[in-house]
Amino acid sequence: MQNLLKINQNFAKLPANYLFVEIADRVRNFSREHPEAEILRLGIGDVTRPLPAAVVEAMAAASREMGRAETFRGYGPEAGYPFLREAISKNEFRDRGVEIAPDEIFVSDGAKSDTGNIGDIFGTDNVVAVCDPVYPVYVDTNVMAGRAGDYREGSGFSNIVYMPCRRENGFLPEIPSRRADMVYLCFPNNPTGMGISRKELEKWVAYARRNGSVLLYDAAYEAFITDPDMPHSIFEIDGAKKCAIEFRSFSKTAGFTGVRCAYTVIPKELEFGGVSLNRLWARRQSTKMNGVSYIVQRGAQAVFSDAGKRGVRENIAYYQENARMMLEGLAKAGFSVWGGVNSPYVWLRVPEGMTSWQFFDSLLQKTGVVGTPGSGFGSCGEGYFRLTSFNTHENTRKAIGRIVQAFAGR
Secondary structure (H helix, E strand, O other): OOOOOOOOOOHHHHOOOHHHHHHHHHHHHHHOOOOOOOEEEOOOOOOOOOOOHHHHHHHHHHHHHHHHOOOOOOOOOOOHHHHHHHHHHEEEEEEEEOOOHHHHEEOOOOHHHHHHHHHHHHOOOOOEEEOOOOHHHHHHHHHHHHHOEEOOOOOOOOOOEEEOHHHHHOOOOOOOOOOOEEEEEEOOOOOOOOOOHHHHHHHHHHHHHHHHOOOEOOOOOHHHHOOOOOOOOHHHHHOOOHHHHEEEEEEHHHHHOOOOOOEEEOOOOOOOOOOEHHHHHHHHHHHHHHOOHHHHHHHHOOOHHHHHHHHHHHHHHHHHHHHHHHHHHHHHHHEEEEEEEOOOEEEEEEEEEEOHHHHHHHHHHOOEOOEEEEHHHHHHHHHEEEEEOOOOOOHHHHHEEEEEEEHHOO
């Protein structure tokens, strides 16, 4: 009998749909049944503001270069063009008092890709720790790799250490009692919108140094930080270069969700067993990707021009105003709300007696507003709901008005 092709059975352990695919399916079905309904989307973290003019101009100029033989470019460096790596090194790190060299920066097409792919350089028998609730990619990609173990209803995957982020502890994770090799942290947090203080982050660096662990630090939303006590980078903490990898993105900072550009920072000091993780990631990237397009990288470089910085600040301020409207409006309706100050996400408690998905359906039916059920981010997210500030002022104001009308005095 002919041998059958073997597949990666770990994929079979995943939920049938990725969280945001399930949301899209439910919204699509609702729209089919109610074609006249206006849908207001505060669910997926996709931006609506146009790119800063300086970025558009830089990309247009780069496009024209690609149309001339003397300035045309083919394959670029897999880790990113030197002009962008240097601009990131200077503006995001050195100007803030943090020494990160250009060759410690790896340009990619997104933080989602990098946080998912980083596991390629780590053994499959490592113990993984994640916050709960958590951005689903951290868990799902470790399930795919075979690190997660078996799924147990109500308690998650057997080999993953879940760090509950509850209201009682300010939605911050506590240091796990069990040792973990790979610890995923995201601050400002997706989905709760909560930031972390310098003092609290120092505890995690100390934990990693003490246990020989690596911190996988997702800082995709650092541009929204307003609290001076909250570090923008984990490398502001002494000793972090020996235990941390940081992920950054232009998506929410500069509106690159449809353009695609991000970067991962791996210090050359970061070694385990004498093996450089910087070198391993460079080898992984050079084998599995051909880099980000020249045109996009010129656009990303323009983010750091004076005009680009002004455009970014204007867009961030626009979304921060949406978050303010959301917090005030939801509080007026009687909801308990968190986040939205150092983050584009607002985290709210659903009405008594409802699950997160029941509230999703009720919200959609009554108001046409789309959010994200907290349970989609983990068991500790049950009973909560995430809204994003990335829509327009008009739509945000309209959505909150509908929610207040539908649920005030509930």
